[in-house]
Amino acid sequence: MAFFFFLLCITTIINKAYSQSAVCRTYCGDIPIHYPLSIDDGCGSPYYRNMLLCSNSSVLHFRTPSGSYPVLYIDYTDPHLVITDPSMWSCANPSDTSFATTPFSLDTSKRFSLSTRNEYLFFNCDKDSVLIEPKPAYCDRFPDRCGSSCDSSGYLCRNLPGCPNALLENNISCCTYYPKASESLRLMLKHCESYTGVYWKTIGTTVPPYDQVPEYGIRVDFEIPVTTRCLECEDKRKGGGVCGFDTESRDFVCLCQDGNATTFCSDAEAKHRTSSTVIAGTVVFSVAGAVGIGALVWFVRKIKSNKVVSCGVQTNENRYF
Secondary structure, three states: OHHHHHHHHHHHHHHOEOOOHHHOOOEEOOEEOOOOOOOOOOEOOHHHOOOEEEOOOOOEEEEEOOEEEEEEEEEOOOOEEEEOOOOOOOOOOOOOOOOOOOOOOOOOOOOEEEOOOEEEEEEEEOOOOOOEOOOOHHHHOOHHHOOOOEEOOOHHHHOOOOOOOHHHHOOOOEEEEOOOOOHHHHHHHOOEEEEEEEEEEEOOOOOOOOOEEEEEOEEEEEOOOOOHHHHHHHOHHHOOOEEEEOOOOOOEEEEOOOOOEOOOOOOHHHHHHOOOOOOOOOEOOOHHHHHHHHHHHHHHHOOOOOEEEEOOEEEEOOOOO
């Protein structure tokens, strides 16, 4: 009986064993996931660890201190992602300005930043608490010389994407504001009924500044750290691995189909030097491990009948833990 119980334990371990590079999913729904981002721990760059979550329904979410937000898309050539806040005002319910709760914010310790292409529109603000006034024309050219007032004559207040006359028809006041820090959004929302985010999307079909169109959402920029090790790891001539990291030490690891490497997948010597790394709860099972298990099975069959075996731990029947 002890023998079969031991085999059950070993079978459980074997069923968990598979290639570590296979752990790194490259899509969540129809959104591609590439280095330095990841949705599986140990993949991508440790700088962006646990920032993205792929739900069971294949919806990608971006985690921040203010909540988890659906990701509309990710661009890797001009590195940024665009998120949407379900609590923001939208054209779908133009007369409703009372449902915003917590404004979007970022963790400043991560390598994400609010894009300067964002604009934020605040609605029905308290004029006694918020400085609302038209900005001088020179502010577009010299923003550093201007204060942080909420611009009541902003272009987007007069030309809302998708529903340009919604504010006028519903008697909603509006001003545009760009924060120097995401914390200012929270302070603004304390004195305004609602807000929405609009970013300027590059369409590339004409010359600047007419090559950009406003769309709802918040653009978040990120950096792609380029290292020689990662380039070598991804080189298909050298095995075509996946750039990752050790979940404990955070050191770079090239994830390969037949075992990890410190450099690239076709470097057999490097594989032998690399210690096994656990990624997202996986267990690496090797030929050496199989030999060891065989020896253990032989040992268990020799155990006397008055011993109890519990997943490889041998105890006497009369001894309890």
